[in-house]
Amino acid sequence: MPRDLTVSIEELPVSGPDAGPYGITTGPDGALWFTMVHHGRIGRMTPGGELSSHQLDPASCGPTVITTGPDGALWFTEYQSHRIGRITTTGEIRSFPLPAPDAGPFGIAAGADGALWFTETGAGRIGRITTEGAVTEFSLPVTGAFPSAIAAGPDDGLWFTMNQANAIGRIGLGGDVAVHPLPTADAAPVGITGGSDGAMWFVEIGAGQIGRIEPGGRIDEFPLPDRAARPHAIVADPHGDHWFTEWGANRIGRITPDGRIDEHELPTPASEPHGIAAGPDGTLWAALETGALARLTPSAPR
Known part of the structure; x- marks a missing residue:
């Protein structure tokens, strides 16, 4: 089947240039939910463009990554206030403080055990929070690892990037941790996602590469055409691409399961794309920190 495709890109403004749209996910209601890291707000946009937002307290809490929880609510990290937040699709908000001071929670993902798992960049730990708000923290065997993004794997484990330790970690539901060093020095991995091929795919912001790790620990790396591109977040689409x-x-780039890469320029210069999510309608959505969401619609045979 042909792999070449064209992509149409539309940018939809959602805030002023100083609000900082950052993380994005598709909610259980079929809308796009996103964080505004600098204004302390959670935004919601329907695929048709209807926009609303909810103010968090304090406004300086720094919401970053957001995901759908097993309870039908949206869960997000508050990087600056060291809490985990929860918002229902009707806008009801709760916030849960973390035991570790200066935890710096960043990545968050739903686990196979019905809880949310998250990274603590400042404390160097992995956290687990139940939908009732009970928190457990797990130390890592590497100090100063700066655990960043986290995603559920096909093996019921949670896989996470260790940005400063130059490694990919895996934590089991019982808290056991395995560390897989990366072949490339100073790769500084950030985003990670589960692939349809049974592997985890991640980005190396320092090395300008896309990585793939199998459950057994085998790692492959794919250099980008522009090694200074600073890849940040990654998501799988329904067709097996990332x-x-x-x-x-x-x-915005795409990599196929066999490592073929194509790239697509965003219309607005220096728009600072961060989070990316698969939309409910076969599109891809990226959060642009300069104040918009970008909708990418592949339009050629896949």
């Missing part, structure tokens, strides 16, 4: 943001190059 899409990623190139924060430093103002592009």
Whole structure:
């Protein structure tokens, strides 16, 4: 089947340039939910463009990554206030403080055990929070690892990037941790996602590469055409491909399961793409920190 495709891109403004749209996910209601890291707000946009937002307290809490929880609510990390937040699709908000001071929670994902798992960049731990708000923290065997993004794997484990330890970690539901060093020095992995091929795919912001790790620990790396592109976040689409943001190059990239890469320029220069999500309608959506969401619609045979 042909793999070449064209992609139409439309940017929809959702805030002023200083609000900082950052993380994005598709909610259980079929809308796009996103964080505004600098204004402390959670935004919601329907595929048709209807926009609303909800103010968090305090406004300086720094919401970053957001995901759908097993309870039908949206869960997000509050990087600056060291809490985990929850918002229902009707806008009811709760916030749960973390035991570790200066935890710096960043990535968050739903686990196979019905809880949410998250990274603590400042404390160097992995956290687990139940839908009732009970928190457990697990130490990592590497100090100063700066655990960043986290995603559920096909093996019921949670896989996470260790940005400063140059490794990919896996934590089991019982808290056991395995560490897989990366072949490339100073790769600084950030985003990670589960692939339809049974592997985890991740981005190396420092090395300008896309990585793939199998459950057994085998790692493959795929250099980008522009090694200075600063890839930040990555998501799988329903067709088995993986899409990623190139924060430093103002592009959205795609990598196929066999490692073929194509890239697509965003219309607005220096728009700072961060989070990326598969939409409910076969499109891809990226959060642009300069104040918009980008909708990418592949339009050629896949």
